[in-house]
Amino acid sequence: MRHGICILPEYPWREAEPIWRRAEEMGFDHAWTYDHLVWGGLPDAPWHSTVATLTAAAMVTERIGLGTLVSSPNFRHPVALARDALTLQDISGGRVLLGVGAGGDLDSRVLGDDLTRGERSRRFREFVPLLERSLREDHVEHDGEFYRAVDARNRISEPTPLLVAANGPRAMDLAVRYAAGWVTTGPAAGDWAERDAVDQWWTGVAEVAERFTDAEQAAGECADGTDSGAAVVGPRSPMARYLTLDASGPAALSSVEFLTDQVGRAEELGFTDVIVHWPRAEPPYQSDIAVLEGYLRTLS
Numbered sequence: 001m002r003h004g005i006c007i008l009p010e011y012p013w014r015e016a017e018p019i020w021r022r023a024e025e026m027g028f029d030h031a032w033t034y035d036h037l038v039w040g041g042l043p044d045a046p047w048h049s050t051v052a053t054l055t056a057a058a059m060v061t062e063r064i065g066l067g068t069l070v071s072s073p074n075f076r077h078p079v080a081l082a083r084d085a086l087t088l089q090d091i092s093g094g095r096v097l098l099g100v101g102a103g104g105d106l107d108s109r110v111l112g113d114d115l116t117r118g119e120r121s122r123r124f125r126e127f128v129p130l131l132e133r134s135l136r137e138d139h140v141e142h143d144g145e146f147y148r149a150v151d152a153r154n155r156i157s158e159p160t161p162l163l164v165a166a167n168g169p170r171a172m173d174l175a176v177r178y179a180a181g182w183v184t185t186g187p188a189a190g191d192w193a194e195r196d197a198v199d200q201w202w203t204g205v206a207e208v209a210e211r212f213t214d215a216e217q218a219a220g221e222c223a224d225g226t227d228s229g230a231a232v233v234g235p236r237s238p239m240a241r242y243l244t245l246d247a248s249g250p251a252a253l254s255s256v257e258f259l260t261d262q263v264g265r266a267e268e269l270g271f272t273d274v275i276v277h278w279p280r281a282e283p284p285y286q287s288d289i290a291v292l293e294g295y296l297r298t299l300s
Helices: 013-024 050-060 078-092 106-108 115-134 170-178 196-225 256-268 289-299
Strands: 002-006 029-033 065-071 098-100 141-144 148-152 162-165 183-184 242-244 273-278
Touching: 002 065, 013 050, 013 065, 013 078, 029 050, 029 098, 029 273, 050 065, 050 078, 065 162, 065 273, 078 098, 078 115, 078 141, 078 148, 078 170, 098 115, 098 170, 115 141, 115 148, 115 162, 162 170, 170 196, 183 196, 183 256, 196 242, 196 256
Parallel strands: 002 029, 002 273, 029 065, 065 098, 098 162, 162 183, 183 242, 242 273
Antiparallel strands: 141 148
């Protein structure tokens, strides 16, 4: 099991720098930040650029993976995002994990989009394949419903893992066909004060994981020629599976014992990576750094 930490881009760099350094020193395998113009959880907070933040983090760390959780088509063009990711991959020495998702409502409204749910779903299904091509091909041409690319050049040879956040079947299909990993937050947020509610959340996580396994198997059948579907671009072997334990689920950092239990449940369901949020002094993600430190000591 690999462990990740998500650091919200709310801090000025003089405060953020020691957090990113400490995340690496604590032994995390990867560190992430949100990629939004505005986030509903902290709509009035200062909010910094994701690419600039990760670039700065790359300069003050040496080992830890650096990820977007997640970039979206709400304000990213696949060709431009690929250029940012490839450059960051070069600066970081190959540590970038490019997480992408369909995106939320607030970012979309900032730039004046007025797309239906169906249109946003179609846009994401166009976004992912074009992004995957833009990361690895030179002279990319594309003329779609939402994006165009005219001889988009890519002369940077920096393999960049693409991770797709998905809970629904169409997004899962994108993940297994075009990505190196799958990201999920599990079922929607709820009241997790009671043990029964925690178990209910994990039942939902298990259902999502089972659906993803089915999607992997279906894609493998297509690639093997037993189905008439399109060929898989990404790897056919079991993919990396990332679960954020506290984005929509229970407060994972309530105690060392509870976090240990949550990580164990994730591993039992086949997840290869778990992610929690850096403790904040107040909600959201309010918790004590001592819980993280205590848990990580149990791994050594």
